Amino acid sequence: MSIVWEQLEQYQPTVLKMIAKIVQKGRVAHAYLFEGQRGTGKKDVSILFAKSLFCINRNGYKPCNDCINCRRIDSGNHPDVHIIEPDGQSIKKAQIEALQAEFSKTGVESNKKLYIIEHADRMTVNAANSLLKFLEEPNSETVAILLTEQYHRMLNTIVSRCQVLSFKPLPPNAIADYLKEQHIPSHFALLAAYVTNNREHALELSRDDWFAQARKIVLQLYEALHKNYLQALFIVQEQWIQHFVEKQQIDLGLDLLLYLYKDLIYIQLGETEKVVYKDQISYLNQLALTLSQKRIAENMTAILQAKARLNTNMNPQLLMEQLVLKLQEGD
Amino acid sequence: MKFVIQRDYLVRSVQDVMKAISSRTTIPILTGIKIVATEQGVTLTGSDSDISIESFIPVEEEDKVIVEILEPGSIVLPARFFGEIVKKLPKETVEIEVQNQFLTIIRSGKAEFNLNGLDAEEYPRLPQIEEENVFKIPTDLLKTIIRQTVFAVSTSETRPILTGVNWKVENNELICIATDSHRLALRKAKIETESEVFYNVVIPGKSLNELSKILDDTTELVDIVITENQILFKTKHLLFFSRLLEGNYPETSRLIPEDSKTDVIVNAKEFFQAIDRASLLAREGRNNVVKLSTLQDGVIEISSNSPEIGKVIEEIQSESVTGEELKISFSAKYMMEALKALEGTEIKISFTGAMRPFLIRPINDESMLQLILPVRTY
Numbered sequence: 139m140s141i142v143w144e145q146l147e148q149y150q151p152t153v154l155k156m157i158a159k160i161v162q163k164g165r166v167a168h169a170y171l172f173e174g175q176r177g178t179g180k181k182d183v184s185i186l187f188a189k190s191l192f193c194i195n196r197n198g199y200k201p202c203n204d205c206i207n208c209r210r211i212d213s214g215n216h217p218d219v220h221i222i223e224p225d226g227q228s229i230k231k232a233q234i235e236a237l238q239a240e241f242s243k244t245g246v247e248s249n250k251k252l253y254i255i256e257h258a259d260r261m262t263v264n265a266a267n268s269l270l271k272f273l274e275e276p277n278s279e280t281v282a283i284l285l286t287e288q289y290h291r292m293l294n295t296i297v298s299r300c301q302v303l304s305f306k307p308l309p310p311n312a313i314a315d316y317l318k319e320q321h322i323p324s325h326f327a328l329l330a331a332y333v334t335n336n337r338e339h340a341l342e343l344s345r346d347d348w349f350a351q352a353r354k355i356v357l358q359l360y361e362a363l364h365k366n367y368l369q370a371l372f373i374v375q376e377q378w379i380q381h382f383v384e385k386q387q388i389d390l391g392l393d394l395l396l397y398l399y400k401d402l403i404y405i406q407l408g409e410t411e412k413v414v415y416k417d418q419i420s421y422l423n424q425l426a427l428t429l430s431q432k433r434i435a436e437n438m439t440a441i442l443q444a445k446a447r448l449n450t451n452m453n454p455q456l457l458m459e460q461l462v463l464k465l466q467e468g469d
Numbered sequence: 470m471k472f473v474i475q476r477d478y479l480v481r482s483v484q485d486v487m488k489a490i491s492s493r494t495t496i497p498i499l500t501g502i503k504i505v506a507t508e509q510g511v512t513l514t515g516s517d518s519d520i521s522i523e524s525f526i527p528v529e530e531e532d533k534v535i536v537e538i539l540e541p542g543s544i545v546l547p548a549r550f551f552g553e554i555v556k557k558l559p560k561e562t563v564e565i566e567v568q569n570q571f572l573t574i575i576r577s578g579k580a581e582f583n584l585n586g587l588d589a590e591e592y593p594r595l596p597q598i599e600e601e602n603v604f605k606i607p608t609d610l611l612k613t614i615i616r617q618t619v620f621a622v623s624t625s626e627t628r629p630i631l632t633g634v635n636w637k638v639e640n641n642e643l644i645c646i647a648t649d650s651h652r653l654a655l656r657k658a659k660i661e662t663e664s665e666v667f668y669n670v671v672i673p674g675k676s677l678n679e680l681s682k683i684l685d686d687t688t689e690l691v692d693i694v695i696t697e698n699q700i701l702f703k704t705k706h707l708l709f710f711s712r713l714l715e716g717n718y719p720e721t722s723r724l725i726p727e728d729s730k731t732d733v734i735v736n737a738k739e740f741f742q743a744i745d746r747a748s749l750l751a752r753e754g755r756n757n758v759v760k761l762s763t764l765q766d767g768v769i770e771i772s773s774n775s776p777e778i779g780k781v782i783e784e785i786q787s788e789s790v791t792g793e794e795l796k797i798s799f800s801a802k803y804m805m806e807a808l809k810a811l812e813g814t815e816i817k818i819s820f821t822g823a824m825r826p827f828l829i830r831p832i833n834d835e836s837m838l839q840l841i842l843p844v845r846t847y
Contacts, residue, residue: 214497247698
């Protein structure tokens with residue numbers, strides 16, 4: 139499935155306008171850094187950009203999506219377009235070296251070459267430094283596109299050598315409205331919209347049983363946290379660990395929990411229209427009366443800390459148990 | 470696409486093109502062999518994007534029908550399976566037919582394979598050959614040139630340009646230079662060409678090694694075409710494409726000393742063996758360094774000393790030693806590789822002092838030379 143220019147323009151009008159100018163005027167920099175939250179269309183835009191540069195029958199600045207170059211970029215078969223993804227946890231030095239070896243040679247078909255590095259923040263320090271040398275001495279027609287969700291984890295030395303394009307997050311309500319049009323129940327729609335920034339991904343999520351189950355478990359855990367702390371540990375042990383297996387899944391689960399606490403704050407501030415778990419509002423109203431704002435803020439900090447620890451290879455079960463104990467400390 | 474082909478020819482071609490296919494490729498289509506059937510014959514292509522090999526099977530050869538084309542067309546088939554399948558088919562002829570959705574049927578006798586293919590349109594385009602700018606070299610000479618230069622390329626990726634061999638074409642002469650910045654190999658050869666063109670390209674050492682493997686030892690001429698980003702070697706039925714290295718090759722002509730202070734002429738074989746013996750102990754040490762000193766009456770002494778192991782001294786009688794006395798140290802490995810690359814029984818080594826690079830050349834042959842940088846010892 140290839141996404142066309144017009145579709146992406148709705149998401150990221152500013153970025154696409156810049157790319158259109160770049161292509162039209164032929165002023166392509168040697169390195170770009172696409173920065174923005176998950177689901178803001180960074181990869182789609184980078185592929186589109188690649189197609190614009192390589193397309194044979196380019197129409198103004200838009201790729202035709204039908205010529206041999208466009209089709210091969212879509213299928214990953216273009217010999218002069220390279221996409222690097224993290225190999226496991228990180229992008230290894232060997233991957234960057236392979237890329238460098240590739241780019242020390244002339245292009246296969248033309249002299250134009252392009253590489254896209256996904257999750258560029260996950261480069262190991264070694265890898266980043268090898269890339270740096272490469273960014274410093276660009277070949278004439280080589281274009282690099284680095285994608286990252288965590289702009290601040292990139293080396294400054296790399297950022298300073300790239301032209302940075304920021305991808306704005308979509309307003310969650312816009313995504314939720316779109317989901318409701320697709321007959322997704324409103325309480326799911328809003329939650330999915332908060333979790334991801336991509337309409338298609340949100341739609342996929344809200345149709346997924348796993349997501350519904352995840353929401354249920356999070357609510358159960360939340361309820362238990364404020365009733366009976368032993369029960370909360372049981373839920374972690376019996377349900378959470380089984381359900382949230384992958385790191386990304388745990389991350390999403392923690393996000394869901396975080397939104398609950400965020401809702402409490404909104405209720406206390408009287409901004410009930412911003413509440414995500416709208417169907418739970420009466421229950422949340424009760425709780426909001428029993429917890430101080432300071433406590434809620436502390437709990438949110440605990441969850442955010444847990445999210446950060448997740449990236450440092452902590453055992454997920456210990457992580458969750460520690461979190462549960464922390465969330466209950468005040469009780 | 471539909472054609473019937475003699476299995477032997479197909480097997481041979483598939484084996485040839487398989488040499489270019491790597492299992493570790495990031496581009497999915499390159500795991501396949503591209504097959505194109507035209508009225509003239511069948512072309513098979515394999516590639517790992519660095520090198521590409523194309524093999525052509527004509528419709529008939531020496532009045533013998535090899536391929537019967539029923540319907541022209543093209544397809545890409547997974548190399549791993551296709552290679553094994555054609556090798557093991559039962560009968561002498563193979564029928565290959567492409568149906569809808571790139572489903573390919575391979576029939577031989579009563580055996581029938583259905584293999585899922587890929588769209589040939591997705592396959593990388595190889596450069597079009599312009600017949601004007603061709604130059605020709607005999608196959609055996611080309612192999613010798615490769616053997617005499619490619620060993621000296623750098624294996625370190627820090628300066629990628631040095632991992633290739635510099636080929637310069639001017640005045641009907643081909644000059645090949647390889648260096649890893651510690652030693653240099655140079656080889657010149659006359660070429661046959663009709664056009665007065667000038668080229669200066671750098672060919673990856675790996676590609677030349679592969680090329681050398683697929684060439685036979687014949688005196689037939691190889692056509693060589695250099696395009697903007699690829700070089701093509703063309704033999705009777707095989708086309709070998711290689712990408713070039715990007716960047717400018719360092720200017721090396723200044724490195725080669727014009728005059729010399731000490732000239733030594735020795736028998737290459739004896740000298741090689743002496744170095745080999747001296748390096749037996751030196752090899753164990755850190756750097757494999759041997760020392761050469763000139764003595765009276767054309768005697769040269771080769772020695773190496775590794776304090777923790779022991780030492781070796783050997784005297785050999787040279788043909789002649791002219792000029793100043795000299796003591797110099799160098800890497801035995803580089804010297805042995807250089808001697809192996811040179812032809813001829815007598816070689817001349819020209820030194821310009823203990824700290825300057827020295828030249829090794831066969832006597833009476835200006836077409837090849839080896840240059841080695843000495844090692845500083847105290």
